[in-house]
Amino acid sequence: MTRAVGQGDVVRSTDIGLTSVSVDRAVATIPASRLDEIVGRHALVDLSPGQLLGSRSVGELRVPSGRARVGLRLAAGRLPTVSLPAGAHVTVVETSPDKDAGPVSNLSTVDAVVVAAPKATSDHGSWLxxxxxDSSNAAQLADLASLDRIAIVERGQ
Known part of the structure; x- marks a missing residue:
């Protein structure tokens, strides 16, 4: 590395220098022939000037900037019975706090993308x-999830 690049920042061609080194096979380095695989990707760790790049130093961010990942526990009947594969576009719907009050018209919805197919809990009573x-919706969604007040609807793209 020719200069410091913070975790999450994009690595540019000017951030990388080329050098010849002799290292043990246990030391992971990236050959100069793979430079195009590095430029434009994100630093997964803080990178310091003079540091050799390892194969796990750069890549795609787990959660892109401006987005958030929220874990949900849903009772049976609160998500489609058909498989929801990773990448499925869904709407997370706030459910009514009072089951006897009838339909409520001002409940919130949040558009989301499934990260991994739902998994049944060990007691098979709910799904994870x-x-x-969008990161602006994460806190509200996490709060509703903690109150068991959400359902998932799969939507077309």
Whole structure:
């Protein structure tokens, strides 16, 4: 590295220098022939000037900037019975706090993308699913999830 690059920042061609080194096979380095695989990707760790780049130093961010990942626990009947694969576009719907009050018209919705297919809990009474949402919706969604007041609807793209 020719200069410091913070975790999450994009690595530019001017951030990288080329050098010849002799290292043990246990030391992971990136050959100069793979430079195009590094430029434009994100630093997954803080990178310091003079540091050799390892294969796990750069890549794609787990959660893109401006997005958030929220884990949900849903009772049976609160998500489609058909498989929801990773990448499925869904709407997370706030459910009514009072089951006897009838339909409520001002409940919130949040568009989301399924991160991984839902998994049944060990007691098979509910499902666990991670969704990615706009970061501005994450706190509200996490709060509703903690109150067991959400359902998922799969939507077309």
């Amino acid at each position: 699913v991670d969704v990615e949402v």
